[in-house]
Every structure is written in structure tokens, then in C-alpha cells.
Amino acid sequence: MKLFYAFLSFYCIGFHVYAQKLPDIQTTRLAAPSSVRIDGKNQEWDGFAAENKRTDLLYTLANDDKNFYLAIKATNNETITKIMAGGISFTINTKGKKKDDEGFTVTYPFLARANAANRLGGAGGQNRQRIGQNRVEQTQAQRDSMALVQRKTQLAAIKEIKVSGFKSISDSLVSIYNEYGIKAVGKMDEKGAYIYELAIPFIIMDVDVSEIKAFAYQIKLNGRPEIGNFAMRANAGGGGFRSGGARGGFGGGNVNLARQDLMVATDFWGKYVFQK
Template sequence: MKLFYAFLLSGCASLQVYAQKLPDIQSSNVIAPNTVRVDGRNLEWNNFSAENKRTGLLYTISNDDKNLYLALKAISNETITKIFAGGISFSINTKGRKREDDANTITYPTITRNNVNRFGAGQGAQNRQRMGQNRPEQSQEQRDSATFEQRKTQLAAIKEIKIKGFNVADSLISIYNEYGIKAIGKMDEQKAYFCEIAIPLSTLELSVNDKKEIAYQIKLNGRQGGNFPMRANAGGGFGGGGNNRGGFGGGNNNAAQQDLMVATDFWGKYIIQK
């Protein structure tokens, strides 16, 4: 009987732990793992600090004596599609104010759309559409697999990081830059998007000895301006075809299309600690 009650109490405790949810915005300061390595592989951040419902992102902000880190993960196809449409902007206002205009900002990934725009232009697009109508319809699994592979290819081709502020005149810097700013994202085998960003505290004119409170913003930029072709049955990194869940092709995805065109963001506070 004692064994039964012990098992019952253990089960209740497990359910209580399972029921606990991550906060919407990270409220605690985190010391970065000693093993942290900005390589786009989720080896150190399995336990995220927050899960933001507005953006659909799991994330952790942390620091060590040299760098400020952002690790984030997107699981849903809708969120990943929005990331590939306009990237994620990570802004740090060292004055602690929730304002973008005087913040330092990193935007990643930056996907080149020249080939995408050419895909949807003129007679060539019509010819490709007719060719697509003659091909056997792909299964959902095949479309998801094609989207996954294209996203991996797009991320591997990125060679630049977009920045604003940091006392740097250039708006685009190489991923191998002299400032020590790092950003890399990859698709994992569960088809989730994972990204790591590292910013030297020196570029922010911060020090762990100051214990200074900063304000940060994480923003999904979405598709900004221009005439972006809404492709049917294309299954690429910018959303699936007309029947692909989470994509923005097809008449049943009007809400997803509208969300894709609007930036989504949130602000939080963080104290740099030793």
C-alpha cells in the first residue's frame, strides 16, 4: 500500500511539472553555458527561458563576460515561413528604453529574393505553371520534404548579416566580420528552425561590472513591400503550395498571407551580469 501511495504522489508531481509553462517573456538573467559555441546547432539550449505566443518563438537571452547571446527556435511552419520572408531583428537598447530608433539591431537571416521574383515574372511563370499541371500531384510529405531541403540550401548560402548602429557605417557585414558579431541559423532534423546570435559586449559599450539593464526587442519582420509572387504548388522556403499547411499559396490561407505581411514583435528587459 505504501508503495502504491508513493507511486501516486510521484505521478502527481510529474503532472505538476509537466503542467508548468514557460513565461511569455524571459524575466530572469541567464549565464551562458561554458560550452556555448555559435554554430547553429542546438547543443546547449534545450531548456529555453521563454515561449512567446505573439511570435511563436522559443528563446533564451544570456551572457558571459564577453558576449550577449540570443538562442531561439521556431517550430511551426507558419513562423518559419515568416522568418524566411523577412528575417528576425534582434534590437538592444542600452539605455533601457523600449525604442527602436536608438537601438543596435541585427537582422538575420537575409534571404536574396532575386531568383524568387524571376520565378513569378512573365510568360516563364505561366509556362512553369502549365508544366506543373501535367506533373503528378505531390503528397504532403513530399512537399514538406522539398520545402525543408530548400530552406537548408537558402540558409547555407547566406554570407551577410544586416546591422544598424554599433558605430558601424555599413548596413551589411560579412558573417566573418572583424567586429566579432555572429549569427547562424539552421534547420534541424525535426524541420524546426534554430538560430544563435552572439554580440560582443564591447560593441554595445557594456561591461558585466556595470550590471546594466538593457531593453531588447525580438521582431519577425515579415514580407516588407514590393509585389511578392504568391506561388501555387511551389513548395519553397517562403511557404508551401496551395495545399501546404502553413504556406501562403492557395485561397484558404488569406489569414496566413496577411500575417506574413505584418511585423510581429515584443520587448523585454535584461540585466547584464557577471
């Protein structure tokens, strides 16, 4: 009898773990919580709807009658490095086609290329100078702490959102405090995970909410070739992007393993059915 109960307990635990396994692509439609706030804290979402292996992201898509929402969580250090280097581009194609050039795209966080290189160069140079003078090897905890502080500082300095495809928006860059109703906030939590929330009003996509059925969406980690090359040069010079990350501009990652991925965009497409 004891053996039977032990087996039953093991089966129940295994079934619970299996039931909690998330799909690679979100297939369910969700109504956004009435208390939703775009603040980068991810408190109102009840977990995540999918965990994509290609991009290594947890994410949820939802809507109400006014906005379409995206919530993302990244915990992998190399993935966060890639996000900080080139941002996340989210595309909605209301015609249901897997074509980003015919959709509405929002990219955040967005760092101007010159500014990104300057920040990388400044941080890398300062760290190389300190290491050269003091020759003090940092612990992993110290590197992680420095990387977290640096990422928080970088995100706080971002004041623009990159957009394309919106007929009512003539500029490619808009303020995070824009008049179009686009809201995007990314923050680092205290455990070092990147939390991102986005809201896009249907009204600026020229779609009739009463007629919406389904549309295609794309989530892309852009990467930046020139930042990747700079990182490799910095690393060759004795500082730059090494394991632990705080020695480099964006923190995180073993360059020898992650440099190629940093330089190449990764993405996936899915289909979302509108929740009325």
C-alpha cells in the first residue's frame, strides 16, 4: 500500500510539471487584465503563455478593446545582452501574412548606434584601465552586480521608441511619452531578469476592432553586427565582454560562445486570434 501511494504521489507531481509546460508559440487568446499597467514590473500577468526556445523568451500576448499587449521576460544573460545591443522588434501584420515589411513594428529598447558604441567603449576602457592598474580579479557575484547596475542605468537613459508602418506617425523615432498611445517599458528586476511590457493602440493601426479576427505577429531579437565587432575588439584588448559581463558595456555572456549569436537576428512568427 505504501508503494502504491508513493507511486501515486510521484505520478501527480509528474503530471503537474507536465501540465505546467509552456508551448513554444502562444496559441491561446487572452483578455488583458483590467488592472494592466505598462510599468515593466509584470505583476498583473498570471505567469506567461509561452516560452520560445529560438529566442529564449517567456512571453504573453493579450488584448482589450483598445490596445494590444505584449509582456516579455528574459532570464538568460546572453539573451539580455542581445536585447540591450539591438532591442526587441515586435511586428503585427493585421492581414495575417508573415511579412514584417507590411506590418506595424515597434522596437524597444532602442539605442542609437553611435551612443551604444560610445557607452561600450567608455565602460570597456575604464574597466581595462582599472584592471591594468590594480590587477584585482573580481568574483562572479561582483561582476553580476556591476552588470545589473549598468543595465538598469542604460534602460533608464532610453527615451525613444523606434516605429515603422504607422501611417499616422511620420517619424521613425517617438518619445516614450508620445501622443500616439504607444507605451513601452523595460526594466531589470532584482534577480537580474529583463522584464518588458508593450501596449499598442488599435486606433493607430487603422483597424476596426469589431472586424478583427486574427493576425500574424513576429518577435525578433535584432542583434547588432557593429556592436558585436566592437565587443570582440575590446575583448582582444584585454577588457570588453568576458564571462560575467560587468567588464563589458552590456554585461553578460561568454564572448567566445555568444559573439556569433549577438551579431545575427533571431525571430519567430505566430498567429493571434483576437479576444472580443
